[in-house]
Ligand SMILES: CSC[C@@H](O)[C@@H](O)C(=O)COP(=O)(O)O
């Protein structure tokens with residue numbers, strides 16, 4: 001979560017994400033440097049701080065590795081994007097007011113080199129394309145919002161929408 005204009009709270013690397021407590025959280029500046037601790041922040045801190053830098057209104061970032069996210073990322077990686085059209089739940093994403101909108105969730109190649117991923121996100125944003133979240137191939141999702149409640153809503157909506165697309169592909173026996 002964002003703490004102020006220059007700081008965020010992130011999880012300490014390697015902690016059990018299902019059992020997080022106050023001792024598993026630390027403070028970083030928006031360059032990802034620890035503040036007031038020698039703990040090591042999440043290996044993907046650069047992706048979190050990028051969101052806070054690029055979206056001044058972002059108050060929280062969530063990253064998860066669900067099965068649906070992982071499978072969908074592999075299926076849609078050749079296209080580079082999952083395009084949602086016609087789903088009422090698209091309206092759960094801030095700024096979307098109708099199912100008749102187009103909501104793109106890009107899929108970026110996975111890498112252990114965070115600057116490469118940061119550059120891909122920057123390139124997408126610098127091209128002027130809307131971005132409310134993204135998949136990393138074979139890995140998971142990042143999404144954000146103005147506060148934790150909106151961010152949780154975005155995560156739930158993307159998870160639901162990805163499962164719907166996967167169900168359709170299964171039922172149709174097709175590939176994207
Ligand atoms: C083995 S779980 C995957 C994690 O290594 C990685 O993807 C991630 O999200 C960062 O983990 P972290 O524990 O925050 O450093």
Ligand SMILES: [Zn+2]
Pocket residue numbers: 044063065139140
């Ligand atoms: Zn991850």
